[in-house]
Amino acid sequence: MFMGSPLRLTLCLCGVVVLMGCAREVRQAALPLDPLTAEEEQTAVQVALADPGLKQLLGEGRHRVIGVEFLSLKAADAPSTGGAPSLAGPMGRHAQVLLYRPEGDFGVRALVDLRAKRVAQATRVEGPRVPLTDDDVAEARDLAFRNDDVRRMLGTRIQEFQAEGLRSAGTSPQDPCLRNRCVHLLFRRGDLYLVTPTVIVDLTTRTVRVERGPQ
Amino acid sequence: MNRRLGLAGCFAVLILAATPWPAGAQTPPPQFCSPPFFVLQNFPTGGPTETSWAICWQAMRQYGVVITSAHFRKSPTAPWVRVFWDARVSEIFVPYHPGFPRFLDVSDFIWPVVRLVAQHCPASQGGTLLNVAGSILKPGGAPGPGVCKQVRDRGLAWNDDQKLRRGQELVLWGALDAANYNYIMEWTFRDDGVVLGRVAATGVNLPTARFVTHMHSPTWRLDIDLDGAGGDSVHRGVHTENLPGPTATDTDPLIAIEGGLPWDAASFTILKVHDATLKNGRGHASSYHLMPLRYGTGRHQEPFTSHDFWVTRWHPSEMTASDLPTYVTPAEPVSNTDVVVWYTASMHHEVRDEDGEEITIFGLTFWSGEAHTMWVGWMLKPHNLFDRTPLFP
Numbered sequence: 354m355f356m357g358s359p360l361r362l363t364l365c366l367c368g369v370v371v372l373m374g375c376a377r378e379v380r381q382a383a384l385p386l387d388p389l390t391a392e393e394e395q396t397a398v399q400v401a402l403a404d405p406g407l408k409q410l411l412g413e414g415r416h417r418v419i420g421v422e423f424l425s426l427k428a429a430d431a432p433s434t435g436g437a438p439s440l441a442g443p444m445g446r447h448a449q450v451l452l453y454r455p456e457g458d459f460g461v462r463a464l465v466d467l468r469a470k471r472v473a474q475a476t477r478v479e480g481p482r483v484p485l486t487d488d489d490v491a492e493a494r495d496l497a498f499r500n501d502d503v504r505r506m507l508g509t510r511i512q513e514f515q516a517e518g519l520r521s522a523g524t525s526p527q528d529p530c531l532r533n534r535c536v537h538l539l540f541r542r543g544d545l546y547l548v549t550p551t552v553i554v555d556l557t558t559r560t561v562r563v564e565r566g567p568q
Numbered sequence: 569m570n571r572r573l574g575l576a577g578c579f580a581v582l583i584l585a586a587t588p589w590p591a592g593a594q595t596p597p598p599q600f601c602s603p604p605f606f607v608l609q610n611f612p613t614g615g616p617t618e619t620s621w622a623i624c625w626q627a628m629r630q631y632g633v634v635i636t637s638a639h640f641r642k643s644p645t646a647p648w649v650r651v652f653w654d655a656r657v658s659e660i661f662v663p664y665h666p667g668f669p670r671f672l673d674v675s676d677f678i679w680p681v682v683r684l685v686a687q688h689c690p691a692s693q694g695g696t697l698l699n700v701a702g703s704i705l706k707p708g709g710a711p712g713p714g715v716c717k718q719v720r721d722r723g724l725a726w727n728d729d730q731k732l733r734r735g736q737e738l739v740l741w742g743a744l745d746a747a748n749y750n751y752i753m754e755w756t757f758r759d760d761g762v763v764l765g766r767v768a769a770t771g772v773n774l775p776t777a778r779f780v781t782h783m784h785s786p787t788w789r790l791d792i793d794l795d796g797a798g799g800d801s802v803h804r805g806v807h808t809e810n811l812p813g814p815t816a817t818d819t820d821p822l823i824a825i826e827g828g829l830p831w832d833a834a835s836f837t838i839l840k841v842h843d844a845t846l847k848n849g850r851g852h853a854s855s856y857h858l859m860p861l862r863y864g865t866g867r868h869q870e871p872f873t874s875h876d877f878w879v880t881r882w883h884p885s886e887m888t889a890s891d892l893p894t895y896v897t898p899a900e901p902v903s904n905t906d907v908v909v910w911y912t913a914s915m916h917h918e919v920r921d922e923d924g925e926e927i928t929i930f931g932l933t934f935w936s937g938e939a940h941t942m943w944v945g946w947m948l949k950p951h952n953l954f955d956r957t958p959l960f961p
Contacts, residue, residue: 383602384599384600384601384602384606385600385601386600386601386605386624386626386636386637387601387602387605388605388626388627388628388700388701391701391703419678420629420630420678422628422629422630423626423628423636424884425636425637425653425654426884427653427793427797427882427906428797437647437796438650438795438796438797438798438799439598439639439647439648439649439650439795439796440598440648440650441796441797442598442600443600464884464885474885476885482675484630484675484676484677484678485676485677485678486677486678487678487680506932507932508930508931508932510930517747517748518677518747519669519671519676519677519747519774520671520672520676520677521669522669522670522671522676524667524668524669537669537776539747539748539774539775539776542929542934544936545927545929545934545935545936546748546772546775546934546935547775547932547933547934547935548775548776548778548926548933548934548935549776549933550776551776
């Protein structure tokens, strides 16, 4: 194919080498809509926690990371005329970090620009709007397993039970879970779920409520 | 020195890439993500390409499978048209008939995504497992399969006596592990430009309310950016039978400001999303129609459930369906701008013996059994996007 054209062959080989180099460069940087890498998630949290505005919103004391979420931003109201609007891509790389402070029961959501390494926006989130996490369920489980009623109910095989949790949002103005961070615990052994009683753990007051009523 | 040469080569390649594409040649797909999050699907899978989808997806804790970009190309020489900027299930509301519990199954919890196994996605059904980060999955650990990609026959695209065309579709699906329940989130991209979004609820009835009827109502947030982000408008498709006479009329009034609107069965309510400039080869304005696939209508005391559709102006922080009433107060104009449409459908789960049974072990009562999948969803259908019947000789 390349007979009589050594120059062409050389150029082709150079092209391959250059393209391999390009591919290596491309592999090093995430494309705009790739999921956040573990490093990016870590950076997002670090940037958020270093931000003076966020610090002011969050205040002093214990806090934890609820989640780091990918967010793709676009130039607002970009006109549809001219150019190739269908091919317009996202602006930069962004993450949304949600932090929770148990004392006071509230969270702070930060929009982090990962390229500029700065917080673009930080807003307070009221406690009932901060999602539960696996950590909340683990904490609720530990509290429940120390509760006498729960221990009596699960008996000597208590450690064989796994716990799963749902948010208990409260059912009446008298129910503290209307305001507090509460977990409705489900207990399972393998594929089987225990049907009674209902166990509600109030993480805000660190109390366990066991309801044995008919279901 | 080598690095400089390499960069120069890269620039050369970029310049070549930026050179106008010759008319009649295949246009390269817009690619904003890397494989396996980038899926380029040409149809049909055998023979010359007729239509194509270029899609980016992610599996996210809390949201499950999210489409982060979708472009469609109606012929190999046509330009790529953006359909979605982002499409996701924003909420799944689960109210029980006695008034409690009332779960917001997306925003209440940072749920993981189910780690799939080979049986979820058999190769014999056109399936390929796609890996995601282990931190998203349950069980956790190493990166592993969180999404199933299936490319499959979808039955008849059209039929006329002995002449027919079978269609094909690409399906991306995964499952959100919401404690006792799993939610299957499915996104289907068809060879005729149609998109289908569905959610199924399946799993174990809430053990402490195992005999209590309830609803599962997903709300989808669909950021439809037809041919790009700006210049979109939404019309409400309304059908009217002029009773008692024999005639019928259809209208499609513009939705000028943000707000919610109900789905009405007798009106065949749909949303028509137009772009200001996108036209087909016949000069007709192109649009995509959001068409409900539903059993009934769930209305509850929560204000966001007072409507089946909502239309909002795009704001990056507006992702939560239960906040919709605040997003539209005060109402902003939504004509010829960047719009987001939201759609809610409900599964009415009347519990049945087939869901499971109580069994007693060691003196304790357990629930055993699985509620089978129940689906609800929508169709997004192109209208005047093609110049003629697609998939037709």
